[in-house]
Amino acid sequence: MNYDRVYNFSAGPSMLPEKVLEQVRDDLLNYRGTGESVMEMSHRSKEYMAIIEAAEADLRDLLDIPENYKVLFIQGGATTQFSMIPLNLMRNSHKADYVVTGSWAKKAAKEAKKFGDIRIAASSEDDTFTYIPKLTREDFRSDADYVHICFNNTIYGSHYSYIPDTGDIPLVADMSSCILSEKIDVSRFGVIYFGVQKNVAPAGCSVVIIRDDLLGYAPEDCPVYLDYKTHADNDSMYNTPPCFTIYVAGEVFRYLKAEDGIEAMHEKDVRKAEKLYSYIDSSELYTAPVRPEDRSIMNCVFVTGDEALDKKFVAEAKEEGMINLNGHRSIGGMRASIYNAMPEEGVDKLIDFMKKFEQENR
Ligand SMILES: *Cc1c(COP(=O)(O)O)cnc(C)c1O
Numbered sequence: 001m002n003y004d005r006v007y008n009f010s011a012g013p014s015m016l017p018e019k020v021l022e023q024v025r026d027d028l029l030n031y032r033g034t035g036e037s038v039m040e041m042s043h044r045s046k047e048y049m050a051i052i053e054a055a056e057a058d059l060r061d062l063l064d065i066p067e068n069y070k071v072l073f074i075q076g077g078a079t080t081q082f083s084m085i086p087l088n089l090m091r092n093s094h095k096a097d098y099v100v101t102g103s104w105a106k107k108a109a110k111e112a113k114k115f116g117d118i119r120i121a122a123s124s125e126d127d128t129f130t131y132i133p134k135l136t137r138e139d140f141r142s143d144a145d146y147v148h149i150c151f152n153n154t155i156y157g158s159h160y161s162y163i164p165d166t167g168d169i170p171l172v173a174d175m176s177s178c179i180l181s182e183k184i185d186v187s188r189f190g191v192i193y194f195g196v197q198k199n200v201a202p203a204g205c206s207v208v209i210i211r212d213d214l215l216g217y218a219p220e221d222c223p224v225y226l227d228y229k230t231h232a233d234n235d236s237m238y239n240t241p242p243c244f245t246i247y248v249a250g251e252v253f254r255y256l257k258a259e260d261g262i263e264a265m266h267e268k269d270v271r272k273a274e275k276l277y278s279y280i281d282s283s284e285l286y287t288a289p290v291r292p293e294d295r296s297i298m299n300c301v302f303v304t305g306d307e308a309l310d311k312k313f314v315a316e317a318k319e320e321g322m323i324n325l326n327g328h329r330s331i332g333g334m335r336a337s338i339y340n341a342m343p344e345e346g347v348d349k350l351i352d353f354m355k356k357f358e359q360e361n362r
Pocket of ligand 1: 012076077078079080104150152153154174175176177195196198
């Protein structure tokens with residue numbers, strides 16, 4: 001660990017593996033003998049083609065993405081996907097069912113309402129999003145064009161412990177804040193999408209993993225950039241892609257493979273999260289509101305129950321080199337985002353600080 005660097009618990013943009021940052025630094029002025037930076041490189045050059053192709057291949061490898069799925073790199077963040085999903089997937093009944101388990105899921109549903117008949121199949125808002133509803137096939141309309149879920153709720157700190165059964169209806173999942181933290185069976189989904197700035201890379205790109213039979217249904221008047229087929233037919237090169245972000249993402253994928261892949265990362269992520277939650281559950285001062293079985297291993301939300309004390313906590317932690325521990329501006333309290341790149345020592349240091357703060361403020 002470079003001791004000038006802080007532990008950044010931000011939900012995103014967030015920490016990147018130090019090894020990757022060092023590699024990027026080394027490549028910055030002269031990318032592997034090309035005499036230029038990736039930032040300056042033509043996206044059509046053979047050097048850049050090799051970068052984007054390797055990024056896709058490594059992601060496919062890490063997630064075991066089946067052949068019949070396309071991987072698309074698209075600008076506009078996960079928010080743009082909230083519009084692209086209904087635009088492209090409302091192909092028959094123009095009905096879609098959404099499960100609302102937090103702010104992002106709610107925003108996705110709200111946006112989709114512009115495009116068709118949206119039904120909220122289930123919501124955990126009745127209990128301030130502290131749990132994930134248990135869904136069965138009967139919860140969804142049989143003629144829905146798709147079902148949308150948010151697999152990890154970044155703001156409230158909850159996560160699906162199962163993949164809902166939607167039968168033949170394509171399941172669409174926003175995995176912005178949990179992708180690459182666990183093995184997932186991609187074949188259970190019609191579409192998986194994620195913004196890269198949480199667990200993968202700097203901001204500027206989202207990745208869409210889409211089953212190929214779902215391509216080609218955007219309406220005629222769909223803006224060309226918002227049609228998945230445009231990106232699929234042009235290997236994410238219809239226009240200039242976010243070149244530098246994709247390059248860094250590719251370096252992170254390579255790093256994950258070198259670190260023994262997702263299983264190894266998952267084991268470490270679980271260990272980090274279990275330590276933190278188990279301390280919180282044993283403490284008198286802090287509580288984690290999310291039901292234990294639905295807790296996120298990426299975003300750990302907790303409160304003291306006293307707003308002023310929460311603020312003091314965040315301020316004092318910052319002085320100790322642990323930044324961005326405040327909860328999302330919409331809910332307050334604290335949130336420790338402990339993505340793949342957060343070293344285990346960062347979590348240990350946080351727990352030590354929490355213990356000290358508890359003693360001083362009981
Ligand atoms: C951050 C986040 C978003 C929004 O991402 P942008 O890239 O800023 O549009 C959407 N969904 C989830 C689950 C997120 O964590």
